[in-house]
Amino acid sequence: MATSIELEGLCATYEEALTNLLQGYRSRAVHAPAGPALAKHLPPILAAPTTDDIAWFIEALRHPQRRWFVAGGLEMATAIHEKLVEPVMEAAMESGAVSCGDFVRPCVRVFSYARVSRYLTELAEHGTDTQKTCARCAFYEAHV
Numbered sequence: 001m002a003t004s005i006e007l008e009g010l011c012a013t014y015e016e017a018l019t020n021l022l023q024g025y026r027s028r029a030v031h032a033p034a035g036p037a038l039a040k041h042l043p044p045i046l047a048a049p050t051t052d053d054i055a056w057f058i059e060a061l062r063h064p065q066r067r068w069f070v071a072g073g074l075e076m077a078t079a080i081h082e083k084l085v086e087p088v089m090e091a092a093m094e095s096g097a098v099s100c101g102d103f104v105r106p107c108v109r110v111f112s113y114a115r116v117s118r119y120l121t122e123l124a125e126h127g128t129d130t131q132k133t134c135a136r137c138a139f140y141e142a143h144v
Helices: 004-022 036-047 051-062 067-076 082-095 101-111 113-126 129-142
Strands: none
Touching: 004 036, 004 051, 004 067, 036 067, 051 067, 051 082, 067 082, 067 101, 082 101, 082 113, 082 129, 101 113, 101 129, 113 129
8 A cells, every 4th residue: 555655655646647738827726637646546546545644635635736646546536534524625625616526426326316416405505605515516427
């Protein structure tokens, strides 16, 4: 299994590919497709991360560019550790209404519509205006 140090290396490779992809034009939140390194390493770590891995993922999910590295792994994950659910949903809200589905759909697939719906309902009722907008879009993306 990869370590947090290896996660840094995988993420750096991803960021380099993303930079190359975006070079020459400006666009918002375009993320590169997950490569073989993600397919092989990230989903098992998402399912059974160490304490250091959890801290790394939480920090990456808060970072505007690195969150897309994690999103690529979430897309392929069949399990996500319980401690990552809320940070993943927060990343969905921070990524904006257009991109939230990349984080919401894996949570629905792994944890259930009901659980995601409870989180989104709380935000839709009590969140900031931006969170309310993102929550409404996330409901659509989750098909809740």
